Amino acid sequence: MEVYWQGLIEAIRLLLSGNPEVYEVIFRTVHVSGSATIIGMLIGLPLGTVLALSSFPGRKLVISIINFGMGLPPVVVGLWVWLTFSRYGPLGVLQVLYTPTAMITAQVIIAAPIITGFTIAAIQSLNPKIRLQILALGASKLQLLWLLLRESRLGLLAAVIAGFGGAVSEVGASMMVGGNLKGYTMVLTTTTVLEVNKGNWEIATAFSIILLLLAFGVTVALTTAQQRGR
Numbered sequence: 001m002e003v004y005w006q007g008l009i010e011a012i013r014l015l016l017s018g019n020p021e022v023y024e025v026i027f028r029t030v031h032v033s034g035s036a037t038i039i040g041m042l043i044g045l046p047l048g049t050v051l052a053l054s055s056f057p058g059r060k061l062v063i064s065i066i067n068f069g070m071g072l073p074p075v076v077v078g079l080w081v082w083l084t085f086s087r088y089g090p091l092g093v094l095q096v097l098y099t100p101t102a103m104i105t106a107q108v109i110i111a112a113p114i115i116t117g118f119t120i121a122a123i124q125s126l127n128p129k130i131r132l133q134i135l136a137l138g139a140s141k142l143q144l145l146w147l148l149l150r151e152s153r154l155g156l157l158a159a160v161i162a163g164f165g166g167a168v169s170e171v172g173a174s175m176m177v178g179g180n181l182k183g184y185t186m187v188l189t190t191t192t193v194l195e196v197n198k199g200n201w202e203i204a205t206a207f208s209i210i211l212l213l214l215a216f217g218v219t220v221a222l223t224t225a226q227q228r229g230r
Contacts (some may be wrong), residue, residue, distance in 0.1 A: 010206035
């Protein structure tokens with residue numbers, strides 16, 4: 001129990017001290033996971049909407065693949081991204097391995113299926129009669145789509161929250177493709193693991209508390225926007 005209190009005290013000290021290295025890690029975490037979430041939204045929201053509203057051969061298989069992707073092990077994602085961007089990989093010419101770009105790519109692969117799956121569930125949970133009512137009032141297809149998205153906005157924001165949670169909490173893929181390089185690819189999750197491996201339990205606990213505070217702050221902001229639209 002003493003380690004928890006010491007970690008809390010250390011977290012407060014690190015935040016109040018204005019240590020540039022600590023805030024660099026925090027800002028990089030926001031940059032990497034925030035970018036991955038935004039890209040995941042740009043992929044997941046349209047794709048989930050199309051899959052929820054359309055009907056075509058193989059649709060159930062595609063949705064099954066999306067649902068499978070929601071539970072992809074981060075270490076496996078990291079391995080695939082590493083192999084893709086490695087020197088002799090198909091995209092090795094880009095030379096992005098051990099950079100924030102590679103970390104963002106891995107986190108997008110983790111976040112996008114989550115956002116897509118939640119989007120499908122949110123739109124499909126609407127009463128089917130709503131579509132008929134909207135069309136009966138003379139709405140165009142574009143207006144129908146907009147109104148359906150408005151009706152499911154609470155679920156869509158839940159999709160974004162879940163996608164961000166999946167991205168910011170990921171550690172295995174980030175370490176594998178980012179290398180956990182000090183001053184370049186270290187984020188809060190990988191820094192915590194590094195301090196644990198070094199036996200610095202109080203500092204590791206402090207960074208984990210900072211990570212929880214960051215995740216909680218973003219979640220509160222998104223939840224506030226979600227509940228405001230009730």
